[in-house]
Amino acid sequence: MAKERHNDDILLSDAESTRPGSLRVQPTATHGLEGAPEHARLVLVGCDGDSYGRIVVYSFSKGTLVYGPPQVESVIEQDPKISRQLTLWNQQGSSATRGRMVILPIDGVVTYLQGVFLESATAAKIPELVRFIVSEGEFAAMEPSLPEAFAALNEEISARASKERSVRGQPIVPPKQAPSAGATPGAN
Secondary structure, eight states: OOEEOOOSOOEEOOTTOSSOOOEEEEEEEEEOGGGOEEEEEEEEEEOSGGGTTOEEEEEOOTTOOOOOHHHHHHHHHHOHHHHHHHHHHHHTTEEEEEEEEEEEEETTEEEEEEEEEEEESSSOOOOEEEEEEEESSSOEEEESSHHHHHHHHHHHHHHHHHHHHHHTTOOOOOOOOOOOTTOOTTOO
16 A cells, blocks of 8 residues: 555645645535535635635535545545555555645536655655546546546546446437538438
């Protein structure tokens, strides 16, 4: 399993901000079914520069499950692809370390980002950023670049949605294709 750096502060990038800064994150949890924590609100407080003291509250409708950092950590640790790769790196004389988790609200979705660093046991012990982990709660993906990680996450979410529709007996309708040039609508 990958080593983790624990820190009470979670770095959060405010989508409205044009420059990096630090924000203090305070998830306000309620307990839902079977005692599982749910987040009703995510409270952010600016800790530096022009954002100092600025409070931003993201509220989620009742019954909406938003995974918090501990749940996302569990999702990442239980993902077979991620776990397999981290274990492989740790067995080959290197040390895989997951960096600080970044919470990024994007279009009303709480997104979690985390870098994965690889440190050689034999050469200079300078960590190299080798992968990005992206999660929106129930799913996680790890890829060499951030765009690839987001693409992999979206593919996994789409695949799971298709699988759930087919399990419920709903037909999976492929997207309509535009007719080719010269084709007559309705003709075979």
